[in-house]
Amino acid sequence: MVRIFVNGFGTIGKRVASAIMKQEDMELVGVAKKTPDHKAYVANRQGIPLYVLDNEHIELFEEHGIKVAGVLRDVVDNIDVFIDTSPKGIGERNKLFYEAHKKIAIFQGGEKPEVAEVSFTAQANYRDAIGKRYIRVVSCNTTAIARILVELGKIAPIRRVRVVLVRRAADPWESKKGPINAIVPSLKIPSHHADDVKTVLGEIDIMTTAVVVPTTIMHMHILNVEFADNVDKSLLIDKLIEAPRIIVIPSKKLKLDSTASIIELARDMGRERNDIYEVMVFDESIKLHGRELWMMYAVHQEAIVVPENIDAVRAAYKLCDDPETSIKKTDRSLGILSRL
Amino acid sequence: MVRIFVNGFGTIGKRVASAIMKQEDMELVGVAKKTPDHKAYVANRQGIPLYVLDNEHIELFEEHGIKVAGVLRDVVDNIDVFIDTSPKGIGERNKLFYEAHKKIAIFQGGEKPEVAEVSFTAQANYRDAIGKRYIRVVSCNTTAIARILVELGKIAPIRRVRVVLVRRAADPWESKKGPINAIVPSLKIPSHHADDVKTVLGEIDIMTTAVVVPTTIMHMHILNVEFADNVDKSLLIDKLIEAPRIIVIPSKKLKLDSTASIIELARDMGRERNDIYEVMVFDESIKLHGRELWMMYAVHQEAIVVPENIDAVRAAYKLCDDPETSIKKTDRSLGILSRL
Numbered sequence: 001m002v003r004i005f006v007n008g009f010g011t012i013g014k015r016v017a018s019a020i021m022k023q024e025d026m027e028l029v030g031v032a033k034k035t036p037d038h039k040a041y042v043a044n045r046q047g048i049p050l051y052v053l054d055n056e057h058i059e060l061f062e063e064h065g066i067k068v069a070g071v072l073r074d075v076v077d078n079i080d081v082f083i084d085t086s087p088k089g090i091g092e093r094n095k096l097f098y099e100a101h102k103k104i105a106i107f108q109g110g111e112k113p114e115v116a117e118v119s120f121t122a123q124a125n126y127r128d129a130i131g132k133r134y135i136r137v138v139s140c141n142t143t144a145i146a147r148i149l150v151e152l153g154k155i156a157p158i159r160r161v162r163v164v165l166v167r168r169a170a171d172p173w174e175s176k177k178g179p180i181n182a183i184v185p186s187l188k189i190p191s192h193h194a195d196d197v198k199t200v201l202g203e204i205d206i207m208t209t210a211v212v213v214p215t216t217i218m219h220m221h222i223l224n225v226e227f228a229d230n231v232d233k234s235l236l237i238d239k240l241i242e243a244p245r246i247i248v249i250p251s252k253k254l255k256l257d258s259t260a261s262i263i264e265l266a267r268d269m270g271r272e273r274n275d276i277y278e279v280m281v282f283d284e285s286i287k288l289h290g291r292e293l294w295m296m297y298a299v300h301q302e303a304i305v306v307p308e309n310i311d312a313v314r315a316a317y318k319l320c321d322d323p324e325t326s327i328k329k330t331d332r333s334l335g336i337l338s339r340l
Numbered sequence: 341m342v343r344i345f346v347n348g349f350g351t352i353g354k355r356v357a358s359a360i361m362k363q364e365d366m367e368l369v370g371v372a373k374k375t376p377d378h379k380a381y382v383a384n385r386q387g388i389p390l391y392v393l394d395n396e397h398i399e400l401f402e403e404h405g406i407k408v409a410g411v412l413r414d415v416v417d418n419i420d421v422f423i424d425t426s427p428k429g430i431g432e433r434n435k436l437f438y439e440a441h442k443k444i445a446i447f448q449g450g451e452k453p454e455v456a457e458v459s460f461t462a463q464a465n466y467r468d469a470i471g472k473r474y475i476r477v478v479s480c481n482t483t484a485i486a487r488i489l490v491e492l493g494k495i496a497p498i499r500r501v502r503v504v505l506v507r508r509a510a511d512p513w514e515s516k517k518g519p520i521n522a523i524v525p526s527l528k529i530p531s532h533h534a535d536d537v538k539t540v541l542g543e544i545d546i547m548t549t550a551v552v553v554p555t556t557i558m559h560m561h562i563l564n565v566e567f568a569d570n571v572d573k574s575l576l577i578d579k580l581i582e583a584p585r586i587i588v589i590p591s592k593k594l595k596l597d598s599t600a601s602i603i604e605l606a607r608d609m610g611r612e613r614n615d616i617y618e619v620m621v622f623d624e625s626i627k628l629h630g631r632e633l634w635m636m637y638a639v640h641q642e643a644i645v646v647p648e649n650i651d652a653v654r655a656a657y658k659l660c661d662d663p664e665t666s667i668k669k670t671d672r673s674l675g676i677l678s679r680l
Contacts, residue, residue, distance in 0.1 A: 014608065038594040038601060041680070042608040064593050173604035175597070181521050253404050254378040257515070260556075261378065264513035267614065268354065268382040273607040274614065340381070 002317045005079045006031040007072075007094060009039050009050075011171050012108060013085035015306045017048055018272060020083075022333040023310060025319055029079050032072050036064035051075060076101050081313050084108065091115060095134070106312045109139030109196070109305070119199035121146040122311035122330075123244060126323030129315035137308045140301040141165055141219060142196040144279045145208075148223065148297065149201060151243040155236055157228040158204065159291075164222040165193060165210040168301060172216045179214050186210040218259035218276075219299040227291045236293070240281060244327050244338050245307065251282040254340075259298050266300075275303035277336045307336060342657045345419045346371040347412075347434060349379050349390075351511050352448060353425035355646045357388055358612060360423075362673040363650060365659055369419050372412050376404035391415060416441050421653050424448065431455060435474070446652045449479030449536070449645070459539035461486040462651035462670075463584060466663030469655035477648045480641040481505055481559060482536040484619045485548075488563065488637065489541060491583040495576055497568040498544065499631075504562040505533060505550040508641060512556045519554050526550040558599035558616075559639040567631045576633070580621060584667050584678050585647065591622040594680075599638050606640075615643035617676045647676060 002025065006017045009031045020028045030049035033040050040061065043050040049069035052058055061068045069075075081104045084091040088110030095115060098105040107115050116136035118129045124146045129135050138146065145163060152158060169184075170177040191210040198204065240248050249256045256262055266274040277300070285296035310330045311323070320326040330336070342365065346357045349371045360368045370389035373380050380401065383390040389409035392398055401408045409415075421444045424431040428450030435455060438445040447455050456476035458469045464486045469475050478486065485503060492498060509524075510517040531550040538544065580588050589596045596602055606614040617640070625636035650670045651663070660666040670676070 035595075038596050038605050039608065041594050042605070045609065065590075172607075173600050175600045250405075254381055255375075256378050260513050260515045265378050265382070267512075268379065269385065270612060272610060 001025065001027050002313060002319065003027050003029050003078055003080045004083060004313060005029045005072075005075070005081070006083045006085060008085035008087070008090075009033045009043055010085060010087070011302050012305065012309075013083075014039060014042065015273065015275065015303060016083055016085060016309045017043075018046075019306050019310055019330075019334055023329075024333075025329075026310075026313065029075060030069055036061040036066045040064070040066045076103070079103060081106065081317060083309055083313070084111075104133050104316045105135075106309055106316065107134065107136045109137060109142060111136055113196075113199045119196075120308065120312050120315070121150075121200050122308050122323055122327050123147055124150045124200050126311060126315055126326065129312060130321060131318050132316055135312045135316050136199075137305050137312050138196055138200055139193075140299055140304045141167070141193050141221070142200065143304050143308060144219075144221060144297065144299040145193065145197050145223075146200045147243075147245055147279055148281075149197070149204075149225075151239060151246060152225055152227075152236075152293070155227070155239050156231045158225055159228050160226040161204060161206040162224040163193070163206070163208045165191065165208060166220045166222070167210055167212045168215050168217060168219050169212050170216050171302060174216070179212065181214055184212040186212070215259065217263050217300075219301055220259060221297055221299065223293070223295050223297070225293045227293065230291055231288065231293070233286065233288045236288070237283070237286060241339050244331060245278050245336060246281060247278045247337055247339060248281045248283050248286075249340060251284045256282075262298055263300075271335070273302070275306070276300035277303050277307050277334060278338075279304070307331065307334060341365065341367045342653060342659065343367050343369050343418055343420045344423060344653060345369045345412075345415070345421070346423045346425060348425035348427070348430075349373045349383055350425060350427070351642050352645065352649075353423075354379060354382065355613065355615065355643060356423055356425060356649045357383075358386075359646050359650055359670075359674055363670075364673075365669075366650075366653065369415060370409055376401040376406045380404070380406045416443070419443060421446065421657060423649055423653070424451075444473050444656045445475075446649055446656065447474065447476045449477060449482060451476055453536075453539045459536075460648065460652050460655070461490075461540050462648050462663055462667055463487055464490045464540050466651060466655055466666065469652060470661060471658050472656055475652045475656050476539075477645050477652050478536055478540055479533075480639055480644045481507070481533050481561070482540065483644050483648060484559075484561060484637065484639040485533065485537050485563075486540045487583075487585055487619055488621075489537070489544075489565075491579060491586060492565055492567075492576075492633070495567070495579050496571045498565055499568050500566040501537075501544060501546040502564040503533070503546070503548045505531065505548060506560045506562070507550055507552045508555050508557060508559050509552050510556050511642060514556070519552065521554055524552040526552070555599065557603050557640075559641055560599060561637055561639065563633070563635050563637070565633045567633065570631055571628065571633070573626065573628045576628070577623070577626060581679050584671060585618050585676060586621060587618045587677055587679060588621045588623050588626075589680060591624045596622075602638055603640075611675070613642070615646070616640035617643050617647050617674060618678075619644070647671065647674060
């Protein structure tokens with residue numbers, strides 16, 4: 001039993017906490033939060049011990065009707081692994097605390113790669129992370145690209161990767177963030193994703209460009225890959241269907257033709273918080289032209305990195321020495337599919 | 341055990357079907373669908389017997405990989421009550437079929453009031469519906485207004501009601517419907533809601549106006565009521581807190597300050613499909629000025645009528661002769677709250 005603490009209880013933190021509670025080899029010691037908002041209320045409701053950063057916060061939380069289990073420093077001796085899901089850049093500061101207490105820490109993709117010994121996507125480089133003290137789970141978009149490229153690389157050597165990322169503007173709960181009526185280009189080319197993919201996959205020829213559009217539910221990637229050889233389309237589809245954490249959706253057959261209908265499917269399937277941990281590839285979008293492949297897939301920014309955090313704990317704490325076993329365990333616990 | 345068939349498996353139908361499966365006094369015989377899309381796939385996944393309208397449809401569904409339980413007419417003798425959740429106006433045609441087979445039928449608010457013997461909202465006029473053969477559950481907006489007015493009427497006589505409805509443009513799964521960047525006024529004043537409220541509450545002085553805005557998640561009402569007497573604000577809040585199916589949300593305390601954060605709360609609370617059956621009143625918006633009240637509340641268009649359909653079955657089939665018992669039963673089965 002690894003005893004885990006989730007530092008931060010926002011979009012990622014609350015999901016990672018739920019996921020830990022579903023693992024038979026992990027125990028959730030608690031979570032920490034700075035603001036006594038409705039997410040704190042949710043932690044109370046779910047019976048998750050909620051810690052604050054110092055004594056002064058206790059009163060503030062209690063004034064808002066939120067029960068507090070204690071102060072983080074008082075529980076630190078009962079913790080084996082911290083999963084840091086605090087806002088971008090804060091993880092780096094928190095690292096001083098984890099170091100002082102000699103604790104393993106898993107960071108998120110908002111942190112710089114230097115915060116950790118290894119940047120991580122389970123099906124790409126699980127073995128590199130075994131026994132590491134500091135691991136960084138890369139961001140949602142990078143995770144999706146890494147998963148897809150690892151699987152495509154099994155079909156034929158990849159010569160060149162070009163990705164256009166059409167990004168969601170905000171998360172669903174956010175009502176004070178734009179744009180609401182514009183397409184915003186990320187003017188730095190390549191976008192930061194290209195370099196981020198290399199932190200996981202090593203040196204490859206990849207260029208990424210990105211725009212932000214007024215939607216909150218999912219990202220969409222338009223991927224263009226050049227293989228070293230011609231590849232067979234049905235072989236390619238078979239490989240993607242077999243691959244974990246990637247679903248090839250029958251877009252025409254079942255009228256799953258937008259991010260909206262994909263989220264609706266997740267709601268209908270009873271997924272907690274309508275979470276989609278899988279990369280959702282539109283089957284009709286898969287187009288081969290000589291050695292070149294195009295395809296489009298949707299990425300649920302709130303959920304896709306959740307299983308990666310669970311696998312990162314297993315690698316760091318040496319609970320499991322091969323990726324397949326850890327991935328299978330995680331996927332079974334969260335109901336993650338490789339096909340519909 | 342009432343044996344129920346849900347005719348239509350769209351936004352309302354799929355939710356009503358789920359709700360029926362949670363009732364101890366009801367049995368879901370099956371559902372019917374016209375199109376073999378992802379919702380049909382979901383019915384299969386949930387183990388809900390899926391019927392089609394004629395033999396020709398069987399082949400079409402099977403071509404799409406959807407399992408069909410049979411044709412509707414073959415199962416009609418095993419059905420006590422039909423809940424018709426087919427698109428607006430189709431219920432009226434289906435009524436010919438229900439009449440021919442002498443079956444009880446519950447219709448939705450998209451149908452004209454004349455389709456049924458009574459228009460229905462459980463906490464307003466349950467008793468009027470007892471033993472009726474044809475009941476019409478009014479639309480989401482009308483249901484919300486009726487619930488609120490019934491409870492406000494217990495505090496003091498209501499003289500005048502003015503409501504502005506700020507309506508969502510489409511349901512979350514819809515990607516081919518606008519507006520995406522406009523506010524569309526419903527130029528007929530009053531909007532149809534005023535007359536619809538009267539089908540439930542009888543003759544009252546009510547005027548409703550409506551605009552459609554580019555959002556998919558919830559409606560919002562800005563309500564203005566004139567009472568016959570001065571009323572006490574804390575008494576009013578207490579009454580709303582006690583009332584079933586109405587939640588007064590601590591908007592400032594828990595930062596629940598938009599429809600977006602309300603939906604997020606529903607996701608976090610593990611509500612199936614993030615459904616909110618309750619009228620969600622923002623506590624800070626409650627303003628009394630002499631005998632006049634203003635308040636704002638959010639209405640989840642996909643879910644609010646689901647419990648009403650369950651209660652309508654109980655009234656029609658005489659399973660329960662008082663509204664309180666039926667409402668409590670339904671609310672317990674669906675996790676419906678009267679407060680956070």
